[in-house]
Amino acid sequence: MLNDLYNPKTEAIAAIYTEAIRRYDPxxxxxxxxxxxxxxxxxxxxxxxxxxxxxxxxxxxCREMPIVCHxxxxxxxxxxxxxxxxxxxxxxxxxAYINSEAMRELTSRNKRERGRKxxxxxxxxxxxxxxxxxxxxxxxxxxRIPKPVLTWSARKTYRILGHHDxxxxxxxxxxxxxxxxxxxxxVDYVMFHEMLHxxxxxxxxxxxxxxxxxxxxxxxxxxxxxxxxxxxxxxxVGKLKRAAKK
Ligand SMILES: [Zn+2]
Numbered sequence: 001m002l003n004d005l006y007n008p009k010t011e012a013i014a015a016i017y018t019e020a021i022r023r024y025d026p027x028x029x030x031x032x033x034x035x036x037x038x039x040x041x042x043x044x045x046x047x048x049x050x051x052x053x054x055x056x057x058x059x060x061x062c063r064e065m066p067i068v069c070h071x072x073x074x075x076x077x078x079x080x081x082x083x084x085x086x087x088x089x090x091x092x093x094x095x096a097y098i099n100s101e102a103m104r105e106l107t108s109r110n111k112r113e114r115g116r117k118x119x120x121x122x123x124x125x126x127x128x129x130x131x132x133x134x135x136x137x138x139x140x141x142x143x144r145i146p147k148p149v150l151t152w153s154a155r156k157t158y159r160i161l162g163h164h165d166x167x168x169x170x171x172x173x174x175x176x177x178x179x180x181x182x183x184x185x186x187v188d189y190v191m192f193h194e195m196l197h198x199x200x201x202x203x204x205x206x207x208x209x210x211x212x213x214x215x216x217x218x219x220x221x222x223x224x225x226x227x228x229x230x231x232x233x234x235x236x237v238g239k240l241k242r243a244a245k246k
Pocket of ligand 1: 193197211212
């Protein structure tokens with residue numbers, strides 16, 4: 001932990017990106033912008049446009065970056081996106097953090113730790129979540145679901161097989177399912193369910209949250225192997241539980 005004071009929330013960071021957009025191109029000032037942190041190994045960030053919205057993923061290593069350095073990074077990324085000249089000082093503001101002693105220490109510690117632990121990538125030993133997501137997105141959503149961070153869970157959970165975290169724009173699928181004993185349509189089904197959570201955002205009514213609305217459930221049944229997938233899970237939960245305890 002470097003210093004909690006320097007841990008700006010993603011909303012505050014998003015506001016800086018909006019400022020950068022306005023500065024480069026006032027006509028695009030109202031473009032919705034989504035900022036999230038992503039578990040990239042090393043220092044890496046991405047920016048892309050989808051459905052007239054801008055998605056920024058900032059490498060996890062910059063979670064504790066001071067806001068002035070985020071400002072520099074915002075002007076660099078938006079400038080690159082719009083193919084514009086990066087204003088003076090932006091690169092320096094960002095580089096000040098990247099080249100700092102604290103950051104160097106964090107980078108080397110991160111590399112050491114990731115060498116030891118699971119590398120949290122969407123590619124499992126059997127199934128590739130990126131591929132599964134892309135195929136489902138094309139088959140059922142006309143490719144309209146913006147891709148969240150996709151990871152296998154660190155542990156083999158068996159009660160919860162998938163989880164969508166809208167705040168962090170993240171879908172985790174239980175590592176229990178990354179096995180040759182699990183049919184592909186089961187992994188597809190669990191992913192499909194989590195994708196429906198993106199297509200049908202939580203509704204707040206009378207102070208209650210509704211996740212699995214009637215519309216959600218109707219769409220869920222459109223999955224080609226809905227019945228068999230439900231049955232397989234029902235019949236194999238014991239097996240998954242035993243595998244999780246090994
Ligand atoms: Zn659900």
